[in-house]
Amino acid sequence: MTTLDLAFSTCPNDTFIFHALLHHCIDTGNLRFIPHMHDVETLNKKAFFKTFHISKLSFYAYLKLKQNYKLLDSGSALGYGCGPLLVGRSSDLLLSEAKVAVPGEYTTAYLLLKLWNPEIRNVEITRFDNILEGVRIGRYDAGLIIHEGRFIYPEYGCVQIIDLGKWWEDETELPIPLGCIAVRKDRPAIDLKDDIESILRNSVQYALKNKNASREFVKLHAQELDDQVIDGHIDLYVNNFTLSLGDKGRKAIQTLEEMARWKKIL
Secondary structure (H helix, E strand, O other), X not given: OEEEEEEEOOOHHHHHHHHHHHOOOOOOOOEEEEEEEOOHHHHHHHHOOOOOOEEEEEHHHHHHOOOOEEEOOOOOEEEOOOOOEEEEOOOOOOOOOOOEEEXXXXXXXXXXXXXXXXXXXXXXXXXXXXXXXXXXXXOOOEEEEOOOHHHXXXXXXXXXXXXXXXXXXXXXXXXXXXXXXXXXXXXOOHHHHHHHHHHHHHHHHHHHHOOOOOHHHHHHHOOOOOHHHHHHHHHHHOOHHHHOOHHHHHHHHHHHHHHHHHOOOO
């Protein structure tokens, strides 16, 4: 029996896809997984220290850490109509001077913001679940929101400034690559990559076929407990690309890397 540290976020799409793997709903063979749950930016930062054998990462963080991590074909969050939104109390802002909250230095959301408008420099890094309240009370002029935030921002008196997912799709005609699952390139994880990938794909398949099986686990960790918000979140971020990146998914990741290198962000 080999025991591996498995790190992922508390967001519904992650708890949804890992539920079966962790709760013995599928066969994990000779592998045992110890879960570690953090917000995605914490996971990104810990990955620089190679803290966990297997970790959820923002694609921006993964692109910075390719020398240490190998991307898994299963478990990624890519799609259409699911990108980060820049919101504010008003859509009429001078963004080059606005104070903008972003959900992490290594999040794909922040990379997309820099690709879209490099003049936005007055940023403050904060947890994703602090951003909407910060905009509502005037701590920030605008905020870059991810996860459940895209479903509830009007409740905080916010309006959309730019949908960075739509911008990406208009620019590339590709799905937007947001987050992935990667294994460390050292032993034992790298030697077990194929087994880990197969188990994860089976866990995703189980989740999609038994959508209510993970409900209690998902709600235990979700920021928003409304079933409709949770279902909307899962439906957006768990799809065929989560089962397998495929040619189109890999092309999207390659394009993101090329754009970031061309703009000298990577």
